[in-house]
Amino acid sequence: xxxxxxxxxxxxxxxxxxxxxxxxxxxxxxxxxxxxxxxxxxxxxxxxxxxxxxxxxxxxxxxxxxxxxxxxxxxxxxxxxxxxxxxxxxxxxxxxxxxxxxxxxxxxxxxxxxxxxxxxxxxxxxxxxxxxxxxxxxxxxxxxxxxxxxxxxxxxxxxxxxxxxxxxxxxxxxxxxxxxxxxxxxxxxxxxxxxxxxxxxxxxxxxxxxxxxxxxxxxxxxxxxxxxxxxxxxxxxxxxxxxxxxxxxxxxxxxxxxxxxxxxxxxxxxxxxxxxxxxxxxxxxxxxxxxxxxxxxxxxxxxxxxxxxxxxxxxxxxxxxxxxxxxxxxxxxxxxxxxxxxxxxxxxxxxxxxxxxxxxxxxxxxxxxxxxxxxxxxx
Numbered sequence: 001x002x003x004x005x006x007x008x009x010x011x012x013x014x015x016x017x018x019x020x021x022x023x024x025x026x027x028x029x030x031x032x033x034x035x036x037x038x039x040x041x042x043x044x045x046x047x048x049x050x051x052x053x054x055x056x057x058x059x060x061x062x063x064x065x066x067x068x069x070x071x072x073x074x075x076x077x078x079x080x081x082x083x084x085x086x087x088x089x090x091x092x093x094x095x096x097x098x099x100x101x102x103x104x105x106x107x108x109x110x111x112x113x114x115x116x117x118x119x120x121x122x123x124x125x126x127x128x129x130x131x132x133x134x135x136x137x138x139x140x141x142x143x144x145x146x147x148x149x150x151x152x153x154x155x156x157x158x159x160x161x162x163x164x165x166x167x168x169x170x171x172x173x174x175x176x177x178x179x180x181x182x183x184x185x186x187x188x189x190x191x192x193x194x195x196x197x198x199x200x201x202x203x204x205x206x207x208x209x210x211x212x213x214x215x216x217x218x219x220x221x222x223x224x225x226x227x228x229x230x231x232x233x234x235x236x237x238x239x240x241x242x243x244x245x246x247x248x249x250x251x252x253x254x255x256x257x258x259x260x261x262x263x264x265x266x267x268x269x270x271x272x273x274x275x276x277x278x279x280x281x282x283x284x285x286x287x288x289x290x291x292x293x294x295x296x297x298x299x300x301x302x303x304x305x306x307x308x309x310x311x312x313x314x315x316x317x318x319x320x321x322x323x324x325x326x327x328x329x330x331x332x333x334x335x336x337x338x339x340x341x342x343x344x345x346x347x348x349x350x351x352x353x354x355x356x357x358x359x360x361x362x363x364x365x366x367x368x369x370x371x372x373x374x375x376x377x378x379x
Contacts, residue, residue, distance in 0.1 A: 068244075068291060070291055071126070071176045071216050071217060071245055072176075073126075073130045073174035074163055074164050074167045074175050074176070075174055076168050076171035080167070080168040080169075080171045083112045083171065083367070084111065086364050087111060087368065091111065091368060092111045093106075093111075094106060095337075095370045096333060096369065098329055098330040099370060100337070101334035109370065112170065112367065112372050113371055114131070114371050114373070114374040115127075115346070115374075116347065116348065116371050118344060119344055119346045119347075121313065121346065122314075122315050123314075123315060123316055123318050125291075125292035125293065125294060125316075125318040126176060126294065127374045129173065130173055130174055131170070131173040131174070131176070131374055131376065132218060132220075132294065132320075132374065132376070133162060133166050133176070133376045133378075134159075134179065134218075134220055134375070134377050135147055135179060135378050136180040136222070136351070136377055136378065137149075137181075138185060138200060138204075139207075140204075141185075144182060144379075145180075145182075146159075146378055146379065147180075147182075152211050155211075156211060156217070159179070160215070163176070163177045166363050166367070166376060168363075169363040169367055173372075173374075175376075176217070177215065177216070177217040178217060178219075178375075179208050179212050179217055179218070179220065181200065181205065181208045181219065181220070181221060182200065182223075183221045183223060184197045184200065184223045184224050184228070185197060185199075186224035186254035186262035186267075188261050194227070195227045195228045196226035196261060197225065197226030197228060205240060212245055217245070218245055218247055219240075219243075219245060219246045220248070220249045220296060221240060221246060221247070221249065222251055223248075223249070223251065225254050225255040225267070226255070226262055227255075227256055227257065227258070229273060229276075230250055230255075230273050231273070231276045231280060234248060234277045234280050238284070242290070244291050247293045247296070248277065248295045248296070249298065250274060250277065250298065252267065252268075252297065253266060253299075253300060253304050255267040266301070267304065268303060268306060269305060270306050271305055271307040271308045271309065274297060274305070275311055278295050278311070278313075281295060282315070285316040285317070292318070293318070294317070295318075295320075296319075296320045296322050296375055297319060297321050298322045298351075299321060299323065299339055300323060300335070300339075302338065302339060313346045318347060319345050319347065320346070320348065320373075320374055321346075321347070321348060322348075322350065322351060322377055323336045323340055323349065323350055323351065324349075324351035324377065324379075326351075326356035326357050326379075327358075328358060329357075329359070329361055332350075332357070336348065336350060336369055337370070340371075341370055341371065347374040347375065348369070348371050348372075348373045348375075349374065349376070349377060350369065351376075351378070352366070352376070352378050353379050354379070363376075
């Protein structure tokens with residue numbers, strides 16, 4: 001009896017050991033199969049190799065592809081040439097003469113690079129490898145930008161066509177189509193709250209959110225503030241900013257104070273107030289396990305943003321300072337140098353006006369700027 005019991009115990013033990021080994025082997029084979037499959041997927045969807053840049057990433061920081069990119073960057077055409085082949089040796093080592101505006105033409109960083117000199121990017125955000133190309137405006141106004149000039153489907157086709165021009169001009173930074181929707185419009189009427197802005201209807205935001213999602217685009221929600229604070233405006237947009245493909249833009253020129261009226265008085269804002277909004281979005285990203293995002297800050301004149309040094313990227317937010325004045329190329333490019341290159345925040349942005357810029361700069365000219373803009377905005 002004892003012998004039978006002992007034998008049973010031995011058999012049971014042996015079965016358990018074999019079962020465990022089999023399970024482990026099965027798991028390893030299955031895991032290896034998944035890893036191989038994932039590697040093939042990454043290889044099949046690999047973006048063009050970016051030109052070397054002075055990006056820095058923290059140890060163990062996952063890239064955006066591992067988080068799942070909520071957008072589809074436009075691949076360059078098969079015959080698109082590398083960025084530097086568009087320029088002469090002198091252009092590669094110097095800035096455009098128009099940007100230098102009579103001053104030194106030496107570049108602060110090599111041509112084509114987007115991260116400003118001395119800046120770092122600790123995020124897994126899109127501006128490491130991509131460029132955002134956006135159409136700006138509101139569907140209820142043709143005067144405010146492209147978004148009001150066409151029905152959604154036509155608009156999207158035109159945006160993709162414009163963005164593709166940048167993918168072809170610089171294959172190392174494929175362009176992401178971006179819709180910049182003004183969600184709060186500064187106005188001269190104080191309104192019921194006395195804050196001098198009008199809210200874009202929810203149904204319009206939902207329409208553009210759907211349009212962006214269906215087309216692999218980014219939706220950039222723009223706030224014009226009036227007498228409101230950036231942090232309150234951001235909180236009003238919280239449910240949309242919790243979507244992985246929705247980012248934030250702040251139009252600083254429309255932020256006025258007591259006794260001032262948007263459109264009559266030029267607004268101004270403290271960088272610390274902008275930073276509160278940046279930090280709020282950063283916390284939304286972290287707490288909701290979202291892919292890292294971009295906050296775009298608009299500026300067209302030097303004294304609009306005070307205490308600019310208070311604006312800083314976070315571990316989840318990339319910041320692009322977008323120069324958005326219109327006019328002749330020389331004036332625009334010189335202003336970009338003064339506000340973006342000489343007052344670095346992190347990345348540069350550049351707005352172009354289809355109707356007001358004379359002549360309209362072409363992608364090759366825009367990308368020659370120092371630094372090359374990571375955000376291109378069309379109004």
